[in-house]
Amino acid sequence: MRYIRFLDQSGVEQQGVVEGHVVKGTMGNIFEEIQYSGEVWPLHDLKLLPPVIPANFYAAGVNYSRHLESVAKKKGVPFELPKQSHIGYRSPSALTGNETPIVVPKASCGRLQFEAELVAVIGKSARNVSEADALDYVFGYTIGNDVSERQWQAADRTLWRAKNCDTFKPMGPWIETNVSLESLTTVVRMNGEEVSRFRTNDMIFGVAATIAEISRFITLCPGDVIWMGTDEPTLDMVAGDIIEIEIDGIGILSNTLIAERD
Amino acid sequence: MRYIRFLDQSGVEQQGVVEGHVVKGTMGNIFEEIQYSGEVWPLHDLKLLPPVIPANFYAAGVNYSRHLESVAKKKGVPFELPKQSHIGYRSPSALTGNETPIVVPKASCGRLQFEAELVAVIGKSARNVSEADALDYVFGYTIGNDVSERQWQAADRTLWRAKNCDTFKPMGPWIETNVSLESLTTVVRMNGEEVSRFRTNDMIFGVAATIAEISRFITLCPGDVIWMGTDEPTLDMVAGDIIEIEIDGIGILSNTLIAERD
Numbered sequence: 001m002r003y004i005r006f007l008d009q010s011g012v013e014q015q016g017v018v019e020g021h022v023v024k025g026t027m028g029n030i031f032e033e034i035q036y037s038g039e040v041w042p043l044h045d046l047k048l049l050p051p052v053i054p055a056n057f058y059a060a061g062v063n064y065s066r067h068l069e070s071v072a073k074k075k076g077v078p079f080e081l082p083k084q085s086h087i088g089y090r091s092p093s094a095l096t097g098n099e100t101p102i103v104v105p106k107a108s109c110g111r112l113q114f115e116a117e118l119v120a121v122i123g124k125s126a127r128n129v130s131e132a133d134a135l136d137y138v139f140g141y142t143i144g145n146d147v148s149e150r151q152w153q154a155a156d157r158t159l160w161r162a163k164n165c166d167t168f169k170p171m172g173p174w175i176e177t178n179v180s181l182e183s184l185t186t187v188v189r190m191n192g193e194e195v196s197r198f199r200t201n202d203m204i205f206g207v208a209a210t211i212a213e214i215s216r217f218i219t220l221c222p223g224d225v226i227w228m229g230t231d232e233p234t235l236d237m238v239a240g241d242i243i244e245i246e247i248d249g250i251g252i253l254s255n256t257l258i259a260e261r262d
Numbered sequence: 263m264r265y266i267r268f269l270d271q272s273g274v275e276q277q278g279v280v281e282g283h284v285v286k287g288t289m290g291n292i293f294e295e296i297q298y299s300g301e302v303w304p305l306h307d308l309k310l311l312p313p314v315i316p317a318n319f320y321a322a323g324v325n326y327s328r329h330l331e332s333v334a335k336k337k338g339v340p341f342e343l344p345k346q347s348h349i350g351y352r353s354p355s356a357l358t359g360n361e362t363p364i365v366v367p368k369a370s371c372g373r374l375q376f377e378a379e380l381v382a383v384i385g386k387s388a389r390n391v392s393e394a395d396a397l398d399y400v401f402g403y404t405i406g407n408d409v410s411e412r413q414w415q416a417a418d419r420t421l422w423r424a425k426n427c428d429t430f431k432p433m434g435p436w437i438e439t440n441v442s443l444e445s446l447t448t449v450v451r452m453n454g455e456e457v458s459r460f461r462t463n464d465m466i467f468g469v470a471a472t473i474a475e476i477s478r479f480i481t482l483c484p485g486d487v488i489w490m491g492t493d494e495p496t497l498d499m500v501a502g503d504i505i506e507i508e509i510d511g512i513g514i515l516s517n518t519l520i521a522e523r524d
Contacts, residue, residue, distance in 0.1 A: 053317070055315070056354060056355045057353075061419065061420070084418075086418075087422035087423075088420045088422065089351040089353055089426075091319075091351055091480070092318060093480055093481060093482075093483065093486075105479055107478060107479070157344075158323070158349060158350045158351075160320075160349040160350065160480075161480070164351075164479075164480060165480060166389075166479070214422075216367075217367055217426075217428070218355055218423070218428055219428050221355065224355075
């Protein structure tokens with residue numbers, strides 16, 4: 001099933017299930033029980049919202065060895081595989097949906113980089129779960145673009161504005177519940193041209209290991225999201241660029257960069 | 263006015279306004295319009311919840327010069343006043359209310375430290391607001407204990423488990439809307455004995471400056487919280503310790519450390 005959130009033609013927030021080219025409206029908490037409302041919309045007409053607004057927004061850092069190697073090289077430090085997951089946080093205020101603009105802040109130098117990420121959406125409360133059981137707590141998967149302003153990332157003590165400006169966290173287009181992790185490939189296209197391709201599940205710490213590790217200390221809640229990190233390359237984008245992240249079997253997340261207006 | 267959230271005797275979540283020793287029940291969104299429900303409870307009977315669950319949870323780091331000096335000394339680096347706010351994030355999953363336990367995780371060495379913090383609660387959507395106008399966007403203030411596991415803080419790449427384990431973010435007892443920042447003093451007591459006292463508003467970057475700075479990049483939303491950092495000392499606590507943070511004019515946040523059970 002593919003769960004989406006969207007604004008209908010009157011600008012009212014709605015939720016639904018995608019079936020081919022139509023969306024069947026639903027009511028209720030998607031993590032508990034939903035009912036069909038009887039309303040149906042054509043999918044292409046809708047302004048999509050992030051498919052979930054998480055209470056807690058986790059991001060696994062430097063979680064692919066090629067990306068880690070590249071970061072180490074830029075910093076001039078030796079490359080070592082990490083011994084444990086690097087869990088960070090992002091802020092829900094930065095989320096935006098599929099086919100909405102990524103706004104380049106006036107104060108930025110104008111160059112942002114994409115990071116193409118698999119996103120696991122938690123479906124059930126999880127504390128102290130084993131790696132073997134962890135995937136039972138996943139509701140489904142979506143796609144995230146962990147947009148990063150590298151000058152701020154290098155200059156600031158934290159990632160707050162480098163990664164959390166308004167619109168810096170496109171997520172979508174929907175939550176797909178029927179996913180086989182091993183079969184996924186992530187492809188990034190800029191202005192229609194393929195610029196990155198990697199095996200999605202080639203993470204250093206996979207979805208199950210990350211859920212198990214977080215849940216040793218923290219209760220994961222329905223709707224929480226874990227962004228699983230990106231592989232290389234992560235390239236500059238400037239205003240006007242269209243950036244598409246496709247994970248086959250999930251969908252395509254597409255956003256265009258625009259400059260902030262005065 | 264003092265706004266609280268609590269569980270009533272039947273375990274149902276309620277909200278209300280404190281007047282002396284009683285709580286008058288309210289309905290509606292406290293950032294828009296509330297109505298009195300007509301219900302009244304004695305304050306001392308209630309199990310308090312964090313007075314708000316923020317969508318976005320900000321924390322200003324190293325924001326008092328004595329604390330910064332001490333951190334620099336421990337790291338063996340020269341002490342310099344920062345040129346800009348250090349904004350970080352915490353996770354709502356870690357929040358707990360007044361008079362609830364702080365649970366020391368089994369995997370911890372057993373020593374946690376308190377950090378006594380003023381918390382500003384945003385009342386209105388804020389983007390690109392000036393420092394002069396910024397306090398108009400504050401709904402009120404409460405108290406936070408930014409509980410920290412220093413071994414994990416030193417060992418991990420991020421603060422995720424050092425500062426965000428379940429129960430590591432006590433907040434409360436309520437939101438006080440009538441506060442004069444300049445007159446506030448923060449006092450910390452451990453097991454009844456005063457161990458720290460500082461002028462609350464002696465921050466390097468004050469509430470107004472921090473709101474203005476965040477709002478240059480990010481839309482602050484009603485209910486978002488900004489924890490304003492702590493001054494020295496921050497001391498070890500172990501299971502059994504009772505830690506009280508008082509900010510005169512706001513209230514007292516009291517929590518007891520307990521060990522996680524098997």
